[in-house]
Amino acid sequence: MHVSLAGRVVIVTGAGRGLGRAYARALAAAGAAVLVNDVGCDVAGRGQDPAVARAVVEDIRVAGGTAAASTEPVGTPASAERIVRAAVEQLGAVDAIVNNAGISVTSPFAELSADDWERVRRVHLDGTFACAQAAFVAMRAAGRGGRIVNVTSGAALDRAYPGTAAYSAAKGGVVALTRVIAAEGAAHGITCNAVAPLARTRMSAAFLAADADELAPDGPAPLVVYLASAASAAVNGEVFRFRRGRIAVARERSSIDVAPAGERWSADEIAGRIDEILAARDA
Numbered sequence: 001m002h003v004s005l006a007g008r009v010v011i012v013t014g015a016g017r018g019l020g021r022a023y024a025r026a027l028a029a030a031g032a033a034v035l036v037n038d039v040g041c042d043v044a045g046r047g048q049d050p051a052v053a054r055a056v057v058e059d060i061r062v063a064g065g066t067a068a069a070s071t072e073p074v075g076t077p078a079s080a081e082r083i084v085r086a087a088v089e090q091l092g093a094v095d096a097i098v099n100n101a102g103i104s105v106t107s108p109f110a111e112l113s114a115d116d117w118e119r120v121r122r123v124h125l126d127g128t129f130a131c132a133q134a135a136f137v138a139m140r141a142a143g144r145g146g147r148i149v150n151v152t153s154g155a156a157l158d159r160a161y162p163g164t165a166a167y168s169a170a171k172g173g174v175v176a177l178t179r180v181i182a183a184e185g186a187a188h189g190i191t192c193n194a195v196a197p198l199a200r201t202r203m204s205a206a207f208l209a210a211d212a213d214e215l216a217p218d219g220p221a222p223l224v225v226y227l228a229s230a231a232s233a234a235v236n237g238e239v240f241r242f243r244r245g246r247i248a249v250a251r252e253r254s255s256i257d258v259a260p261a262g263e264r265w266s267a268d269e270i271a272g273r274i275d276e277i278l279a280a281r282d283a
Contacts, residue, residue, distance in 0.1 A: 008230075012097075023224045097149070108163055109165045147232065178194040
């Protein structure tokens with residue numbers, strides 16, 4: 001099957017560097033007109049540089065594609081509405097959005113400040129919510145369906161990285177949010193899926209310092225292109241992992257229920273049978 005995004009408009013948040021830039025360039029190469037959104041901040045979310053988004057737009061245009069820049073920060077409904085409005089006014093529509101924007105603040109849990117917790121949550125979770133909602137409303141009003149692709153992380157699935165409490169919690173929220181959006185969007189032809197990519201970027205450099213693999217940011221881009229396309233219409237509410245050139249689907253599973261010996265559990269019985277409960281195979 002040939003996947004083409006010709007005639008479609010895609011927003012990519014955090015598209016100035018790393019994974020976001022790779023997504024934007026791949027989407028444009030597949031024919032999409034891309035709104036490149038990036039405030040141009042440092043890895044911790046501080047500062048602004050409008051040249052960051054504009055450089056990606058120039059790269060896309062030089063390669064023969066169509067793109068426009070947005071330097072709005074994600075994280076509030078008002079800024080999200082401005083991002084979606086920019087796509088409609090400058091490129092004509094919004095057919096898909098890739099919620100990729102992120103920052104990184106590493107801190108031991110006991111020392112994690114309320115300010116750092118809020119800054120990370122505001123970008124990763126609040127930003128995903130606000131941008132997805134604004135895009136959803138625009139797609140629903142247009143009546144042509146749409147695609148929402150949220151970026152999560154293995155840190156929210158099955159890896160615990162010390163120092164990432166705020167990031168991991170926010171990315172876990174993105175997974176739950178993705179599934180609810182998928183359920184509500186189905187009636188309108190709007191799908192929502194998530195991608196947990198493993199790649200070497202500014203945010204992941206410290207965690208991958210001892211990893212010898214290249215882990216180039218453009219590796220996961222074809223998966224994002226597919227999920228933003230009409231070809232993925234039957235795929236909804238899934239969480240994809242992309243690691244070392246391989247794709248997997250992450251699904252939550254519960255073990256088989258273990259019944260009490262009598263009518264109800266007691267704490268003593270749970271203590272005596274905890275090994276059995278923990279060893280119960282997946283349902």
